[in-house]
Amino acid sequence: xxxxxxxxxxxxxxxxxxxxxxxxxxxxxxxxxxxxxxxxxxxxxxxxxxxxxxxxxxxxxxxxxxxxxxxxxxxxxxxxxxxxxxxxxxxxxxxxxxxxxxxxxxxxxxxxxxxxxxxxxxxxxxxxxxxxxxxxxxxxxxxxxxxxxxxxxxxxxxxxxxxxxxxxxxxxxxxxxxxxxxxxxxxxxxxxxxxxxxxxxxxxxxxxxxxxxxxxxxxxxxxxxxxxxxxxxxxxxxxxxxxxxxxxxxxxxxxxxxxxxxxxxxxxxxxxxxxxxxxxxxxxxxxxxxxxxxxxxxxxxxxxxxxxxxxxxxxxxxxxxxxxxxxxxxxxxxxxxxxxxxxxxxxxxxxxxx
Numbered sequence: 001x002x003x004x005x006x007x008x009x010x011x012x013x014x015x016x017x018x019x020x021x022x023x024x025x026x027x028x029x030x031x032x033x034x035x036x037x038x039x040x041x042x043x044x045x046x047x048x049x050x051x052x053x054x055x056x057x058x059x060x061x062x063x064x065x066x067x068x069x070x071x072x073x074x075x076x077x078x079x080x081x082x083x084x085x086x087x088x089x090x091x092x093x094x095x096x097x098x099x100x101x102x103x104x105x106x107x108x109x110x111x112x113x114x115x116x117x118x119x120x121x122x123x124x125x126x127x128x129x130x131x132x133x134x135x136x137x138x139x140x141x142x143x144x145x146x147x148x149x150x151x152x153x154x155x156x157x158x159x160x161x162x163x164x165x166x167x168x169x170x171x172x173x174x175x176x177x178x179x180x181x182x183x184x185x186x187x188x189x190x191x192x193x194x195x196x197x198x199x200x201x202x203x204x205x206x207x208x209x210x211x212x213x214x215x216x217x218x219x220x221x222x223x224x225x226x227x228x229x230x231x232x233x234x235x236x237x238x239x240x241x242x243x244x245x246x247x248x249x250x251x252x253x254x255x256x257x258x259x260x261x262x263x264x265x266x267x268x269x270x271x272x273x274x275x276x277x278x279x280x281x282x283x284x285x286x287x288x289x290x291x292x293x294x295x296x297x298x299x300x301x302x303x304x305x306x307x308x309x310x311x312x313x314x315x316x317x318x319x320x321x322x323x324x325x326x327x328x329x330x331x332x333x334x335x336x337x338x339x340x341x342x343x344x345x346x347x348x349x350x351x352x353x354x
């Protein structure tokens with residue numbers, strides 16, 4: 001067995017160990033605060049979507065996203081509290097029966113696991129709406145409630161299969177702590193964990209974020225183009241509608257015919273107001289994901305380019321600090337969708353006011 005409870009001591013030119021502890025302490029407090037907000041907001045989301053009913057695949061997919069966001073926020077809160085307790089040990093000399101740092105590492109790994117289906121569901125939502133905008137007649141009935149549920153289950157199973165090998169090579173077991181001369185439950189990692197984690201890291205931190213980022217960006221571009229075309233068509237059609245002079249009865253008949261013709265044309269060539277707002281909602285959710293996923297991509301790129309930018313490497317402290325900081329973006333991504341739903345989902349807003 002290998003005990004990985006102690007941070008590697010390195011001669012980093014970018015950050016001292018003391019500076020890292022300050023960053024870690026600050027991150028733990030902010031994590032806890034953001035996570036509490038995420039738990040509250042996603043609990044509200046789940047309750048509202050259940051009340052609204054699972055009448056369409058869109059609501060089902062948003063419910064699935066809210067569930068994953070809630071789970072992520074709960075685990076993030078646990079990780080934040082563990083980090084705070086670890087700082088209490090360092091600053092106050094208090095010794096807990098269970099090592100907080102080790103527990104925090106476990107929770108941080110579970111956060112990575114949950115982030116996988118979260119990312120895939122977000123991408124699924126963007127792609128589904130994008131396809132309905134690009135080819136509405138072909139894909140409008142393709143994304144059913146059953147298929148959405150199946151996809152969410154598959155995403156979850158994929159995450160478990162991919163990341164469980166990492167979790168099975170680590171744990172919290174009774175060990176002797178040489179620094180404090182006591183035995184307590186501490187972090188244990190196997191000798192094979194780093195090899196396994198390198199493979200899993202390539203999937204969860206390189207392939208998945210880069211691929212989904214590209215797919216979501218393309219989907220946003222297509223949806224934004226669809227909104228622009230729909231808006232332009234409405235404006236141009238409205239400006240071309242001219243009524244002929246005549247009696248009031250003739251004007252009424254002309255107006256009725258014009259409205260009927262307008263409805264037929266709009267339904268064939270443009271989006272309804274409801275569809276328009278749904279697409280706006282999905283675009284905003286996707287943009288938030290793109291922004292919050294970018295730090296992860298940059299960190300993964302740095303780790304790929306610089307071999308010493310890794311745990312235990314020359315830039316160990318800055319590596320850990322940046323990874324702690326980028327987690328803030330993931331927590332924010334899991335917490336802010338309530339505002340988007342409230343602004344662009346009329347049914348969500350009306351249900352919330354009940």
